[in-house]
Amino acid sequence: MDQLKQLGELKFQGVLTEAEFEDQKRKILGS
DSSP states (O other), X not given: OHHHHXXXXXXXXXXXXXXXXXXHHHHHHXX
């Protein structure tokens, strides 16, 4: 779950696009 929080912060900072965020989230949740 820490990974998801980190992802959310990256998206919030504009480091990740919405699509990249969703892709990474799926990888984390799918594992």
